[in-house]
Amino acid sequence: MNIHEYQGKEILKSFGVRVQEGIVVDTPEEAVEAAKKMKEDFGSDWVVVKAQIHAGGRGKGGGVKLAKNLDEVKQRATDIIGMQLVTPQTGPEGKKVNKVLIAQDVYYPGESETKEFYVSVLLNRSTGRNIIMYSTEGGMDIEEVAEKTPHLIFKEEIDPKVGLQPFQARKIAFNLGTSGNAFKEMVKFITALYKAYDAIDASMFEINPVLKTSDDKILAVDAKVNLDENALYRHPDIAAMRDITEEDPTEVEAGESNLNYVKLDGNVGCMVNGAGLAMATMDIIKLAGGDPANFLDVGGTANAQTVKAAFNIILKDPNVKAILINIFGGIVRCDRVAQGVIDAYQEIGDIKVPIIVRLQGTNAEEAKKLIDESGLKVYSAILLKEAADLVSKVIA
Numbered sequence: 001m002n003i004h005e006y007q008g009k010e011i012l013k014s015f016g017v018r019v020q021e022g023i024v025v026d027t028p029e030e031a032v033e034a035a036k037k038m039k040e041d042f043g044s045d046w047v048v049v050k051a052q053i054h055a056g057g058r059g060k061g062g063g064v065k066l067a068k069n070l071d072e073v074k075q076r077a078t079d080i081i082g083m084q085l086v087t088p089q090t091g092p093e094g095k096k097v098n099k100v101l102i103a104q105d106v107y108y109p110g111e112s113e114t115k116e117f118y119v120s121v122l123l124n125r126s127t128g129r130n131i132i133m134y135s136t137e138g139g140m141d142i143e144e145v146a147e148k149t150p151h152l153i154f155k156e157e158i159d160p161k162v163g164l165q166p167f168q169a170r171k172i173a174f175n176l177g178t179s180g181n182a183f184k185e186m187v188k189f190i191t192a193l194y195k196a197y198d199a200i201d202a203s204m205f206e207i208n209p210v211l212k213t214s215d216d217k218i219l220a221v222d223a224k225v226n227l228d229e230n231a232l233y234r235h236p237d238i239a240a241m242r243d244i245t246e247e248d249p250t251e252v253e254a255g256e257s258n259l260n261y262v263k264l265d266g267n268v269g270c271m272v273n274g275a276g277l278a279m280a281t282m283d284i285i286k287l288a289g290g291d292p293a294n295f296l297d298v299g300g301t302a303n304a305q306t307v308k309a310a311f312n313i314i315l316k317d318p319n320v321k322a323i324l325i326n327i328f329g330g331i332v333r334c335d336r337v338a339q340g341v342i343d344a345y346q347e348i349g350d351i352k353v354p355i356i357v358r359l360q361g362t363n364a365e366e367a368k369k370l371i372d373e374s375g376l377k378v379y380s381a382i383l384l385k386e387a388a389d390l391v392s393k394v395i396a
């Protein structure tokens, strides 16, 4: 699950990380009030108006704008709220902006230069350990840095038995070239950031930029957080931060029916019980010359309701030319599933795409008979090979 920048910053603050302060609003009038409050509380004359969407690269897409007075705040907020923001991470259709963060301007001039760093914590799956990734080249072009000058990105691996060690935080602050007060603040920043990442069961916590202000404070200007959904039950306060308006509506609907669904770009829809079998089925579709339109695991109990919900979701995708149902009847009996398919088919009515049903396991023969005698445009198979051949035939 992803959350917004303003929510990521709230979490960071609660762990003692200094952040660029701000107030989240959803109308231009509230934006003006928020800017006045920022002036009262933090003395900031200038503010930045920042679009809140679940995607990065907002600055590049015109979703982060400086405002130097209240008229400009109102103007910028009017422009950004409701806009369809296109960034390198949203795809060409962009994302609608519903909220903006009115944040203090932290790039004010002063004694020393401001400097943007990159710091993130994430899981290195190949070693099974958390790593802190960091670079002196923070800011809006970190992807380019990673591509063209990868030696400027450093990694520090954390031993899970002992956690982040103080010498590691000091090493990072040193490698980032900080000194004096900024060095001390950076050590604190890294330590608290790691603590936050660990405590909330995040799978990524990316701060870009981490800013050294002109008076040598270190703070988080941005926060991109990805949470491990399997651990959300331990954090009801964070689970409550979910914003479903940011998620794919079909995936949300699938989740409500307890279906594990991921939309893909292919032409063959598939409905399977078990994630492993779903992966194998996608391979079979590929081998048959098709492309999977989705991943869909209906879970252990495939009955008429789940089959119907799954049908409805797959059929929403206009690219789908055929549907392959591949169910293994271990606990669930195949004839029950077959009846479920027939009931759902009749209830939905008007299904134009051919459907191939492969049921294997307990009562497979009875299931095949039910399907074959149903009079519906449903092809049945018992062997996976037969199912694959049918897929090639119907999409040819």
Ligand code: GDP
Residues within 6 Å of the ligand: 020, 047, 048, 050, 055, 056, 057, 058, 059, 060, 064, 066, 103, 104, 105, 106, 107, 139, 140, 208, 209, 221, 222, 223
């Ligand atoms: P992203 O583009 O989605 O990663 O959004 P960020 O929150 O990282 O902001 C993008 C850019 O806006 C930053 O890299 C800064 O250059 C700029 N920016 C952010 N906050 C401020 C600010 O307080 N003052 C000024 N002048 N620029 C800011």
Ligand code: MN
Residues within 6 Å of the ligand: 056, 057, 139, 208, 209, 222
């Ligand atoms: Mn950023």
